Amino acid sequence: MSTAFYTHAECRLHDMGQGHPECPQRLDAIADHLLSTGLDVALDFRDAPQATLEQIERAHTVHYVTQLQDLLVQVQASGQPRALDPDTIACPDTWRAALRAAGAAVAATDDVIAGRVHNAFCAVRPPGHHATRDETMGFCFFNNVAVAARHALDVHGLQRVAIIDFDVHHGNGTEDIVAGDERVLMCSFFQHPLYPYSGAVPKGTNMVNVPVAPYTRGAELRETILAMWMPALEAFKPQMVFISAGFDAHREDDLGQLGLVEADYEWITRQLVQVAARHSGGRIVSCLEGGYNLSALARSVAAHLRVLADV
Secondary structure, eight states: OOEEEEEOGGGGTOOOOTTOSSOTHHHHHHHHHHHHHTGGGGEEEEEOOOOOHHHHTTTSOHHHHHHHHHHHHHHHHHTOOEESSSSOEEOTTHHHHHHHHHHHHHHHHHHHHHTSSSEEEEOOSSOOTTOOSSOOBTTBSSOHHHHHHHHHHHTTOOSOEEEEEOOSSOOHHHHHHHTTOTTEEEEEEEESSOTTOOOSSOSSTTEEEEEEOTTOBHHHHHHHIIIIIHHHHHHHOOSEEEEEEOOTTBTTOTTOOOBBOHHHHHHHHHHHHHHHHHHSTTOEEEEEOOOOSHHHHHHHHHHHHHHHHTO
């Protein structure tokens, strides 16, 4: 079976201004690299639908979703960007892009569970893992992975899902949403201290948080993953694996100071594929989070996809 690649042109329309690292060119860099390397022929390209508010409200409060919708519709009508925090700016096309990003994760979950594809990667923006139940922050509006995980649990009836987050920044929003939900095991590593300056003390017993020091390189992280993540995942036996795939821990990325390279992302992905093969029927949905050096991002996504697509 194939690896689905979900994206949508509307995800490129969300634009937080000149010089902002979370830019539309991120998706262009990925697409261009897939074409130039020929990896595109190994993927099943699919358009991301819009998520429904009901789907989003499985991870976010109704009040938050309603309030954010009202604000983003106002921005859309005015045609003028509005800063929601110093890092997160809404533009007239943000509402549509955010719905597509969450919708990609939900559609990918449906397709993987139905067996229409083996696994899936969602090349979407805005990213999601800093969005809490009721707060926009860190470039994120809706928590795409958390929405998808709750969809798998609440709609498809799965009993155990894992969320793996290898972004350089702690996925505080995802932790806020799933901490204490014993149907979810969340494993992550992240540079500490670094924005959002959280995660050193887990919020729930279902969290495996691994803070790592600046300038940590791949070999040390691999040892940590084998020691910390893998025993927890083997004991939990997830029925599906979700990945918050941030590539800003790459040594060429200026938003962090970790030292990963493409081979490390390939290795991490291979470990997760093997976990999924043992416990989940191979079911994986991966969603793009960070990664802001365009060349390193494109190369790292390709390394991730080669393992998912087994090419």
